[in-house]
Amino acid sequence: MHDDLIGLAPAATEPLTGYSDLDDVAMSGAAETFRAAMATRRTVRDFSDRAVPRAVIETCLAAAHRAPSGANQQPWHFAMVGDGAIKKRIRVAAEEEEQVFYRERAPREWLQALAPLGTDWRKPFLETAPWLIAVFGARHGIGPDGKRQKHYYVPESVCLASGFLLCALHHAGLATLTHTPSPMGFLNDILERPENEKPYLLIVAGHPASGCQVPAIKHKPLDAVTSWF
Numbered sequence: 001m002h003d004d005l006i007g008l009a010p011a012a013t014e015p016l017t018g019y020s021d022l023d024d025v026a027m028s029g030a031a032e033t034f035r036a037a038m039a040t041r042r043t044v045r046d047f048s049d050r051a052v053p054r055a056v057i058e059t060c061l062a063a064a065h066r067a068p069s070g071a072n073q074q075p076w077h078f079a080m081v082g083d084g085a086i087k088k089r090i091r092v093a094a095e096e097e098e099q100v101f102y103r104e105r106a107p108r109e110w111l112q113a114l115a116p117l118g119t120d121w122r123k124p125f126l127e128t129a130p131w132l133i134a135v136f137g138a139r140h141g142i143g144p145d146g147k148r149q150k151h152y153y154v155p156e157s158v159c160l161a162s163g164f165l166l167c168a169l170h171h172a173g174l175a176t177l178t179h180t181p182s183p184m185g186f187l188n189d190i191l192e193r194p195e196n197e198k199p200y201l202l203i204v205a206g207h208p209a210s211g212c213q214v215p216a217i218k219h220k221p222l223d224a225v226t227s228w229f
């Protein structure tokens, strides 16, 4: 029992606003429109250097920031990199790790799983694409009193926000790559993030290069990953 919590003021509420009250037909249409839009999302590994306004990225981040999070703690940090010199440092560090990964660190089974994607240690897109977005999760926060504040469901929350971000970028007409150079502790050093933040993803965002090719891969059918009760 936590007797000290008894008698706390009840949580404040406010009216729910902004919900669209669609009938079933309109709902089906909206669901289908979104499904069709998401079906055109692909991971891109060949980017053009065409600039993307910072304001577009900011708006997409604002959408990501509205993701649900454990205990409403938003335990994420997004570090955006448009600066060429910093992108170069990230590329050099990522390629160093990836060379070792592909040469010796990755188990054979992992390399076999990656083979249909045609990836290797070379990551030129880390310099070509206009924006790199490093996503960090804060293992704990710092309270107003300077004390450590426990965070709950950090990986789940960070990945939900990242998913929102990928959708927002796609919706804005941008191509993305969800990149996980392994390991990626170098992102803390280069982007000056504190030790309590763990890097989760390096999202590459921009326009695809002209004539961009993507791996001819199939996704599992929906019924292979769903069950209904």
Ligand SMILES: Cc1cc2nc3c(=O)[nH]c(=O)nc-3n(C[C@H](O)[C@H](O)[C@H](O)COP(=O)(O)O)c2cc1C
Pocket: 041, 042, 043, 044, 045, 117, 119, 177, 178, 179, 180, 181, 214
């Ligand atoms: C957690 C995660 C990590 C990934 N890491 C990499 C990566 O390091 N390099 C890469 O080229 N693709 C990476 N991908 C992209 C996947 O390979 C890609 O999503 C998958 O092949 C399906 O292709 P699609 O996104 O075009 O549907 C990653 C995706 C996820 C979700």
